[in-house]
């Protein structure tokens with residue numbers, strides 16, 4: 001395979017003159033800023049919220065760089081991973097012409113965002129063991145295939161995709177391979193971030209929405225070659241990460257220890273809960289999980305789902321999703337919430 005990023009970029013993006021903000025045009029030291037039409041008097045909140053935020057979030061990236069062990073130039077920050085997904089389409093996929101491949105059942109945004117951008121979606125469903133069907137995948141690739149999406153650990157199945165299979169795709173596809181690692185902190189498997197230097201076609205997505213407990217702040221991360229990051233930066237809205245998020249995330253990143261403790265606690269509860277579920281007569285199967293949720297096959301799934309609602313417990317009904325017949329996706333809760341759920345299910349059994 002011969003990877004050529006320049007051939008992959010849409011022509012309108014290659015030729016684009018990006019918006020140049022006041023912060024782009026003047027970057028030196030100064031004490032009087034009269035260049036961005038901000039309110040120089042201040043704001044009802046803290047003083048610095050009257051100023052536009054750093055468009056490239058360098059301070060934040062420096063800290064993320066330390067936490068993740070990746071140089072800042074290899075990091076792109078988005079308003080959630082969802083913004084990164086949309087930007088990858090807008091940078092690399094020509095509407096009405098190019099196609100992408102997803103491996104269902106998987107995260108819904110790859111498909112929704114492709115549809116919004118008028119990109120053809122090709123599907124190589126996972127096999128019964130929820131692993132990649134490499135043979136089928138290969139038959140779908142043509143010269144207009146720009147991106148292959150691999151979610152690992154996968155949502156909603158919870159399993160990690162075999163490392164070797166992902167490398168097979170990376171080695172044999174000359175478009176972009178996006179590995180979405182939203183749940184990587186709960187997994188036994190290693191992140192693909194360490195392989196960025198080996199694969200110029202690799203993009204790894206991570207997020208602060210899951211293990212870091214910061215879903216409300218909307219911070220997604222894309223790790224890739226400097227060249228890919230440059231293209232994403234060209235297309236993103238200039239101030240896509242607001243100052244409040246940058247400030248709060250900087251504070252949160254000081255608490256790696258606390259987050260690691262939470263991850264361990266969630267993983268322990270997940271494994272314990274998996275055993276309890278497996279012992280319930282109404283449960284047909286608990287799938288192995290590398291994430292912070294369990295996919296559970298239930299005998300009378302509609303009845304159980306509705307019953308849990310009457311008890312004020314909401315889980316995700318995935319029974320209409322390919323390969324997930326009769327399945328509920330259940331997020332690991334607090335100790336108390338998990339007990340409420342188990343007690344409710346035991347009561348249903350009578």
Ligand SMILES: *Cc1c(COP(=O)(O)O)cnc(C)c1O
Nearest residue numbers: 080081082107155182207209220
């Ligand atoms: C939750 C989730 C995300 C997170 O998206 P954000 O926009 O960062 O909140 C991304 N990918 C997958 C597979 C997810 O399940």
